[in-house]
Amino acid sequence: MPELTAVQREVLRALVDTAVPALPVEPDPTGFWSTPGSATGAHELLEQFLATVLPEADFLGIQQLLDGMATLGFQHQERAAREAILGSASALAPEAAVAIQTLRGGACLFANAIPDAQGKNPFWAQYGYPGPQQAPPTDEPHITPYIPSDGEVLETDIVVIGSGAGGGTIAGVASSAGKDVVVLEIGGASSERDYQQLEVVAGAALMYKGGIALTADSNVGLLAGATLGGGTTINWQNCVAPSAAVRQEWEREHGLTDVEGPEFDRHLEAVLARMGANQDCSNLNGPHQRMVEGAKALGWSCHTATLNVDPAKHRPEMAGYTQFGDVTGAKRGTLTTYLRDAYDAGARILCHTKALRVLHENGRATGVEATYTDPQTLETRTVTVHAKDVVVAAGALETPAVLLRSGIGGPAVGQHLRLHPSSGMFGVYEDDQQAWWGPPQAAVMDEYRDLGDGYGLLVEGSQYYPGVFAFQLALTNGKKHKELMSRFANMCDLLFITRDHGGGSVTLDEHGEAVHTYSLDDPRDQEQVRKGLRVLAELHLAAGAQELWLNTPTAPGFRRGEDLEAWLTSLYEKPFGAGGIAMGSAHQMGSARMGTDPATSVADATGELHDTKGVWIGDTSAFPTPSGANPMLTCMALAHRTAEHLTGVRAASPSAPVLDDTVSA
Numbered sequence: 001m002p003e004l005t006a007v008q009r010e011v012l013r014a015l016v017d018t019a020v021p022a023l024p025v026e027p028d029p030t031g032f033w034s035t036p037g038s039a040t041g042a043h044e045l046l047e048q049f050l051a052t053v054l055p056e057a058d059f060l061g062i063q064q065l066l067d068g069m070a071t072l073g074f075q076h077q078e079r080a081a082r083e084a085i086l087g088s089a090s091a092l093a094p095e096a097a098v099a100i101q102t103l104r105g106g107a108c109l110f111a112n113a114i115p116d117a118q119g120k121n122p123f124w125a126q127y128g129y130p131g132p133q134q135a136p137p138t139d140e141p142h143i144t145p146y147i148p149s150d151g152e153v154l155e156t157d158i159v160v161i162g163s164g165a166g167g168g169t170i171a172g173v174a175s176s177a178g179k180d181v182v183v184l185e186i187g188g189a190s191s192e193r194d195y196q197q198l199e200v201v202a203g204a205a206l207m208y209k210g211g212i213a214l215t216a217d218s219n220v221g222l223l224a225g226a227t228l229g230g231g232t233t234i235n236w237q238n239c240v241a242p243s244a245a246v247r248q249e250w251e252r253e254h255g256l257t258d259v260e261g262p263e264f265d266r267h268l269e270a271v272l273a274r275m276g277a278n279q280d281c282s283n284l285n286g287p288h289q290r291m292v293e294g295a296k297a298l299g300w301s302c303h304t305a306t307l308n309v310d311p312a313k314h315r316p317e318m319a320g321y322t323q324f325g326d327v328t329g330a331k332r333g334t335l336t337t338y339l340r341d342a343y344d345a346g347a348r349i350l351c352h353t354k355a356l357r358v359l360h361e362n363g364r365a366t367g368v369e370a371t372y373t374d375p376q377t378l379e380t381r382t383v384t385v386h387a388k389d390v391v392v393a394a395g396a397l398e399t400p401a402v403l404l405r406s407g408i409g410g411p412a413v414g415q416h417l418r419l420h421p422s423s424g425m426f427g428v429y430e431d432d433q434q435a436w437w438g439p440p441q442a443a444v445m446d447e448y449r450d451l452g453d454g455y456g457l458l459v460e461g462s463q464y465y466p467g468v469f470a471f472q473l474a475l476t477n478g479k480k481h482k483e484l485m486s487r488f489a490n491m492c493d494l495l496f497i498t499r500d501h502g503g504g505s506v507t508l509d510e511h512g513e514a515v516h517t518y519s520l521d522d523p524r525d526q527e528q529v530r531k532g533l534r535v536l537a538e539l540h541l542a543a544g545a546q547e548l549w550l551n552t553p554t555a556p557g558f559r560r561g562e563d564l565e566a567w568l569t570s571l572y573e574k575p576f577g578a579g580g581i582a583m584g585s586a587h588q589m590g591s592a593r594m595g596t597d598p599a600t601s602v603a604d605a606t607g608e609l610h611d612t613k614g615v616w617i618g619d620t621s622a623f624p625t626p627s628g629a630n631p632m633l634t635c636m637a638l639a640h641r642t643a644e645h646l647t648g649v650r651a652a653s654p655s656a657p658v659l660d661d662t663v664s665a
C-alpha cells in the first residue's frame with residue numbers, strides 16, 4: 001500500500017482541520033464547535049482510503065498536490081490563510097479543484113462517521129443522533145456457507161450466480177421445486193450478529209466496492225449491495241409495484257407475454273407474501289411528515305410505503321440503521337426468506353466466491369468457473385460447478401461482465417444500462433426532525449410518476465447517515481460547512497429518482513473487470529432532472545423549510561424569501577453529473593435485457609439466453625426498460641416467473657398480503 005510522507009501527512013491533517021475546523025463559539029455544550037475533524041482520526045482514515053481506493057496515478061497526483069501546499073507552508077498557517085491557499089489552488093485547474101473538493105468531502109465524511117472508543121462520534125450529540133443503540137445478538141446465523149477445497153468440482157442441477165433480489169428468489173423457488181441448487185456469492189455471509197450500526201463499518205463490509213463506486217466518466221455514484229442477500233440485505237425495503245404503463249410496454253413492445261395481466265399479479269403477490277410486505281411499519285419520521293405535509297399543501301399524490309419488514313420485530317428507533325445491516329432481524333430480504341428456503345431444502349451456498357465465467361458447449365450451458373477467496377488469509381481456490389442450468393444474477397453492474405468474460409449473450413450484452421438517476425435536496429426546518437428515527441422510506445410522492453409518456457419521477461426519503469450527508473454538505477469553506485452542520489438536526493433529505501430514457505453501458509477493462517459509463521446527455525432525462533429539482537424545492541418550501549441545500553456542496557444554497565426561479569435557473573445551468581449537480585444510482589437495470597430480438601436483447605421472453613440454452617438472466621439486468629419504480633419487487637416477481645420457466649414447476653401460492661395503498665395522513 002502506498003504511503004504519504006511525514007510532511008504530506010501534516011498537510012493532510014491541516015486540510016482536514018480546514019474542512020472541519022475548531023471554531024471559538026460559545027456556548028458549546030457538546031464540544032461541537034471546539035472539536036476539529038482530526039480529533040476523530042479522520043486524517044488517518046482519509047489517508048488509508050486514498051491509498052487503497054485511488055489508482056496509483058491519482059494517489060501520486062494527491063501527493064504532488066500536498067507537496068505543493070507544503071512548499072507554501074499550508075500546515076503552519078492560520079485557518080483563513082489555509083482557506084485562501086485552497087481557494088487559489090482550486091482556481092489553478094479543474095483537476096486541482098476536483099482533488100481539493102474530494103479531500104474536503106472525505107474529511108467531512110470521516111470526521112462525522114468515525115466512532116470513538118465508546119462507539120460515539122464527537123459531533124453526533126449536536127445532531128441529537130444516538131449512534132449505535134443495540135449490542136448485536138449472539139445467535140448463530142441460520143445459513144452456514146459451504147467452504148470449497150481448492151480445485152473442488154461440484155455437481156448440481158442449477159447454479160445461481162449472485163444471491164440478491166433476483167438470484168436469491170430463483171434459488172429459493174427452484175429449491176422448493178425439488179431442484180438441487182448451488183449459489184455463488186462474491187460477498188461475505190452476514191447476520192444480525194455482524195451489524196454494528198456504523199456507516200464506516202457497513203460500507204466496507206456490505207456494499208459494492210466498499211460503498212465507493214462511480215461510473216468511469218464520474219457522472220453517477222453507484223450504490224449496490226455486495227453481501228449474502230445482495231441489495232436486499234442493505235436496502236430500504238420499499239416495495240413499489242411497477243406501473244401498468246411499464247407492464248404494458250414490456251408485454252407489447254418487448255414480447256414478455258403475460259406481464260400485463262393477472263399472471264404477473266400472481267408473481268408479485270407471491271413474492272410480497274413470502275416477504276410479508278405490509279404497511280404497518282411505515283412510521284413517518286420528520287422528513288416523511290414534511291413530505292406528506294408538503295404534498296397535501298400542494299395537492300400532490302402521496303402514498304404510504306409497503307415495506308418487507310416483520311411487524312413483530314420492527315422497532316422504529318432501530319429502523320433508520322437498516323442500510324448498515326438490520327440488527328433487529330425485522331428485515332425480510334432474500335437472506336431471511338428465499339435463501340433460507342433454498343438452504344433448508346439443501347442448497348449449497350458459497351460466499352466469497354466470484355463467478356469468473358459461464359462454461360458452455362455447443363450452445364448449451366455446462367456450469368460455472370469460479371474463485372473462492374479465504375477472507376482471513378486471502379488465499380484463493382478454484383471451484384468448478386457442473387450444472388445443466390446457470391442463472392446469472394450478479395446485479396446489472398456485474399451480470400454483463402460475467403457474460404462478456406464467457407463470450408455469450410450476443411451484441412446487446414452490456415448495452416441499455418439504466419440507472420434511475422437520482423439527486424437529493426436538504427430542507428432546513430425550524431425544529432429537530434429526528435431524521436435518524438424510523439424507516440428510510442415510509443411514503444412515496446408520486447404526483448409526477450408519469451409526465452405524459454410513461455416516464456417521470458418519484459420523490460422518496462433517504463437513509464440517515466451523518467458521514468455521507470456531511471460529504472454532501474462539504475461546502476467550499478470549512479467555517480460555513482460547520483455552521484450548516486450545526487443545524488443538521490433540523491434537516492430533512494428528500495430524493496427524486498427518474499425513469500431514464502437514455503442509458504449507459506457495461507464493458508470490460510483489460511483485466512476483465514466491469515467498466516460502467518453513463519453520459520446523462522439525453523435531453524428528455526435532463527428535463528426530468530430539472531423537474532426533480534423544482535419538485536423537491538417546492539415540496540420542502542410548502543412544508544415550511546427555511547433553507548434548501550443540494551447534495552452538491554459546490555452548488556449555492558437557497559433561503560426562504562429569495563428568488564426561487566433565479567436559484568433554480570442557476571442550478572439548471574450546471575452540468576448534471578461530473579463537475580456539476582451530483583447524481584447517484586441505487587437502481588441498476590437493463591444491461592442484459594429480455595426481449596424478442598437477439599440484436600437488441602440478450603434473453604428471450606422467458607429469461608433464457610437467445611444464443612446459449614440453459615443460461616438464464618435472473619436479476620434486474622433482465623428488465624427490458626427501467627421499472628420506474630424501486631426495482632426490488634419487480635426484480636423478485638420477474639425472477640419468480642423465470643424460476644417457473646426454468647424448472648417447469650408452477651410455484652405454490654402463498655397467501656397474498658392485504659395492500660392498502662391509502663393516501664397518508
Ligand SMILES: Cc1cc2nc3c(=O)[nH]c(=O)nc-3n(C[C@H](O)[C@H](O)[C@H](O)COP(=O)(O)OP(=O)(O)OC[C@H]3O[C@@H](n4cnc5c(N)ncnc54)[C@H](O)[C@@H]3O)c2cc1C
Pocket residue numbers: 161162163164165166167184185186187223224225226227228229230231232234235236237238239240323353354355356393394395396398399402441586587588618619620621629630631632633635
Ligand atoms: C442503499 C440502497 C437502497 C435501496 N432501497 C431499495 C428499496 O427500498 N426498494 C427497492 O425496490 N429497491 C431498493 N434498492 C435497489 C435494490 O436493492 C436492487 O435493485 C436489487 O437488490 C437488485 O437485485 P439484483 O438481483 O439485480 O442484484 P443484487 O441484489 O445487487 O444482487 C447481486 C449479487 O451478486 C453478487 N455478485 C456480483 N458479481 C458477482 C460474481 N461475479 N460472482 C458472484 N456473485 C456476484 C453481488 O455481491 C450481489 O450480492 C436499494 C439499493 C441500495 C443500494
